[in-house]
Amino acid sequence: MAFQFSLDNHNIKEPTPDTLYDLIIIGGGPAGLNAALYAKRKGLDVAILTRQIGGQIINTSSVDNYLGTKNSTGVELVETFKSHVSSLDVQIAEYVDVEEITPNTAVNEHSVKLTDNRIFKGRTILLATGTNHRHLDVEGEDRLAGRGVAYCAICDAPLYKNKNVIIAGGGNSAVEAALDLAKVANHVTIVHRSQFRADKVLIDELYHNSKIDIHLQSQIKSIEGEEFMTHINVLDKENNSDFIVEADGIFIEIGNVPNSYLLKGLVEFNDLGEVIVDEKCATNIPGIYAAGDVTIVNYKQIIIATSDGAKAALAANDYINMQKAKERIENYGNVK
Amino acid sequence: MEMLNKELQDQLREVFEKLEDNVTIALFTDGGDCETCNETKSFMEELSGLSEKLFVKLYTTTDNVDLAKEYNVTMVPSIVLLNAKGEYEGVKFNGIPAGHEINSLIPALLEVSGATSELPEDITKEIKSFDKAINIKVFVTLACPHCAGAVQKAHKLALMNKNIDAEMIEAQTFMEISNKFNVSGVPKIVINDEYELVGNQPIQAFLTEMQKI
Ligand SMILES: Cc1cc2nc3c(=O)[nH]c(=O)nc-3n(C[C@H](O)[C@H](O)[C@H](O)COP(=O)(O)OP(=O)(O)OC[C@H]3O[C@@H](n4cnc5c(N)ncnc54)[C@H](O)[C@@H]3O)c2cc1C
Numbered sequence: 001m002a003f004q005f006s007l008d009n010h011n012i013k014e015p016t017p018d019t020l021y022d023l024i025i026i027g028g029g030p031a032g033l034n035a036a037l038y039a040k041r042k043g044l045d046v047a048i049l050t051r052q053i054g055g056q057i058i059n060t061s062s063v064d065n066y067l068g069t070k071n072s073t074g075v076e077l078v079e080t081f082k083s084h085v086s087s088l089d090v091q092i093a094e095y096v097d098v099e100e101i102t103p104n105t106a107v108n109e110h111s112v113k114l115t116d117n118r119i120f121k122g123r124t125i126l127l128a129t130g131t132n133h134r135h136l137d138v139e140g141e142d143r144l145a146g147r148g149v150a151y152c153a154i155c156d157a158p159l160y161k162n163k164n165v166i167i168a169g170g171g172n173s174a175v176e177a178a179l180d181l182a183k184v185a186n187h188v189t190i191v192h193r194s195q196f197r198a199d200k201v202l203i204d205e206l207y208h209n210s211k212i213d214i215h216l217q218s219q220i221k222s223i224e225g226e227e228f229m230t231h232i233n234v235l236d237k238e239n240n241s242d243f244i245v246e247a248d249g250i251f252i253e254i255g256n257v258p259n260s261y262l263l264k265g266l267v268e269f270n271d272l273g274e275v276i277v278d279e280k281c282a283t284n285i286p287g288i289y290a291a292g293d294v295t296i297v298n299y300k301q302i303i304i305a306t307s308d309g310a311k312a313a314l315a316a317n318d319y320i321n322m323q324k325a326k327e328r329i330e331n332y333g334n335v336k
Numbered sequence: 337m338e339m340l341n342k343e344l345q346d347q348l349r350e351v352f353e354k355l356e357d358n359v360t361i362a363l364f365t366d367g368g369d370c371e372t373c374n375e376t377k378s379f380m381e382e383l384s385g386l387s388e389k390l391f392v393k394l395y396t397t398t399d400n401v402d403l404a405k406e407y408n409v410t411m412v413p414s415i416v417l418l419n420a421k422g423e424y425e426g427v428k429f430n431g432i433p434a435g436h437e438i439n440s441l442i443p444a445l446l447e448v449s450g451a452t453s454e455l456p457e458d459i460t461k462e463i464k465s466f467d468k469a470i471n472i473k474v475f476v477t478l479a480c481p482h483c484a485g486a487v488q489k490a491h492k493l494a495l496m497n498k499n500i501d502a503e504m505i506e507a508q509t510f511m512e513i514s515n516k517f518n519v520s521g522v523p524k525i526v527i528n529d530e531y532e533l534v535g536n537q538p539i540q541a542f543l544t545e546m547q548k549i
Contacts, residue, residue, distance in 0.1 A: 003375060003434035003478070005344055010351040010442050014453070051482070051536065058481040075481070095485035097538045115538035117456040146521040146534030155480035156521050158508045228518060249520055 006075050008053070008094070009082060015047035015091040017118050022046065023316050024112055024122030026098050026262065029055020030302045031292025032128035033081045035309035035316075040088040042317040047120060048092040049112060054078035055130050056293075057302060059154050060173075061180055066302050074154075077302075101125060101262050103285050108323055110287065123323070124316040127263055127275065127283075127290040128309060131256030131300070136168060140223030141252070148229025148249045153177035156251070162186045163248040166232060168220055170194065174253035175202040181251065182211040189245050191234060193219040215245075223250060258294045270296055281312035282319075289316055339379045339434075345386060351442060352387035356450035357420040360391045364404060364414040367396035371509050376413040376432045389449060408471070408501055411510055415441075417448045426494030429487075431506025435478025440487035440504060447495050455492075459539065463496045468549055472502040472542070475514055475524040482536040486523035489539050 015021065023039045025032045028050030039046045052058060060074035069077055086092075097115040103125070104110055112120045133151040135141055141149055150156045153167075157180055165185045167178045170192030179202070182188045188211055195216055196203050206212055221233045221242075231246040258274045267283040267290075268276040275290040277283055277297075283290055291297075291312040292305035340348070361380050365373040377394070384390035397404045397412055407416045407424050415429040427448055433441040447453070455463070472490040476483035490502035507514040507522060517526050525533040531545040 003339060003379075003432065005340065005434055005438045006436050006481075007344055007347055007442075008439045008484075009347075010354075010439075010446075052485070054481070095488060095536070115540050116459055146524055146532070147518055148520050150521045152480070152521070155477055155483070158477045158479065159514070159520055159522070161508075228520070 009086045012086050013091045014093050017120055021122040022320055023124050024120055025126045027128035028053040029130045031305040031309035033085050034306040035126050035313040036085050036090045038310045038313035040090050046090050049096055049098055053082055053094050059152055103288055105286055123320055124287045126312050128292050129259035130293040132259050134255045134257050136252055138220055138222050144223055144225055144229045150249055150251050153180050153251050157181050157184050160185045160249050166191055166245055166247045166250040169253035170196045172198045175206055177251050177253050178212055182209050189213045191215045191218050260294050280315035340382050349386045354446055354451050355389040358389045359445055359449045360393055360418040362393045362416040362418055364395045364397055364409045364412055366412045367398055370412045372432045373413045419448050426501040427491045428503040430503055431509040436481050436484050439484035443488050444491050466497055466499055470500045471528055473505055473526040475505050475507045475519045475522055477507055477522050480522050483523040486536045
């Protein structure tokens, strides 16, 4: 057996709770990492607080549309990003969860609390928390989570060796999950409520794989099983009839919901729960920015999230410079 | 068999400069050809070659029955970390910590060496307050990017309270036990074989489950 090693950078400095940072970035995906790069190059003191460096890309088997990196795996792309950012001495706390943001615009000192109760302070804050898996919201889904119901194909595929699995969804991530699982599983059934909206190259591959069955126009009504999932009930929308698909597991790949809860009630959201930002990634609270998939930005893609991160960092830098200029003028007045 | 390429070796050498004191990697195999035992042995020997503070000791579950019992070794290969005094502090890996799991092994080595990180006072107090024996199993796969975070937290708890024993279990190598605990998604955390958490949960979620014991 051959083993690979995905070594994190264990030399990255951890941020300290006593420091007042110029910019605190919540989320270490492409948006957050690129924001750190830009902010650091402007001379700002930057800290990233994140559950995971790399964000969603780390769960992506291949990325083929990021300019300059053909045929890259998600992990490889993250490595490239990370080594660039860590060469600039950005402080990063990984495997941490932010629980609360408390803005204080009066003194321009916002605080960010982790679930382990540590509190970090920043002159500006950038929310780059991306998105989370959307749930089917059907009977059995929550009850059987981790008991057949799965959301991370790359993590859990090895557990389904020679087993039968279902993929729910019809976008790129669903089709990629089906193709990945077909490599280990005995059989894969893809069930989607409408037509495919994945890239044509991927769909072609799907139809050529003899291990994969496809049910379109089919809506999952429930996930069944006692201790473990055993089957799903599905409505065939064309014939208005019900059918059952038996399987040991179901991977739910039906898109994402924004991870915007930290700013809920504080800044404006659209109907989808995405943070409303202007062309500089600013929210309606001065000094609080948002970038990447968590915002109203169209087309949730790596290259778009990274460029958003850059915009947010440059805007935060302008804002800090303006604040400092104001303070100088005020102090000048005092001295006089 | 070389497991680590030159670049990785260099990176690890640098990381290991932060080791405070000696750490012994006690590796248990069955003495035979258990799955990944040879790879794990090579990997550990290569690691220890990268720092004068790391030592490997080889044991078998057949010849060292008492020791295996003392460290609660029930599977092979099993990696038990011992501090400079030769004490077991509840930090164990079952199966090879390759892939993303190298990122739970490195902090474990550093912490056992004495290079510890601090948690806030109130959480520290709560962790230290558990006075019953607690076993934490964290099931992982090597391709899982966020599993190492869960393992790291479990080991941290063990290091902070001697009543807590925390072990990583590589689900593919130990299919039988994974099936016994219905592992179909990782990371899966099982506390005292009874209370379960799925996903890389914050440390508070561990504590909430542990309070139920
Ligand atoms: C399976 C899959 C395949 C994809 N393939 C491609 C592709 O081929 N090409 C492409 O361009 N795009 C692809 N995408 C989309 C792309 O991954 C996203 O657009 C991009 O990652 C968004 O970046 P982001 O930084 O905004 O957010 P994310 O990548 O979601 O990163 C957000 C980060 O914030 C962290 N976080 C969230 N909440 C908290 C909290 N409370 N405390 C601490 N940290 C927190 C998360 O853990 C995460 O690390 C794919 C997505 C998926 C799911």
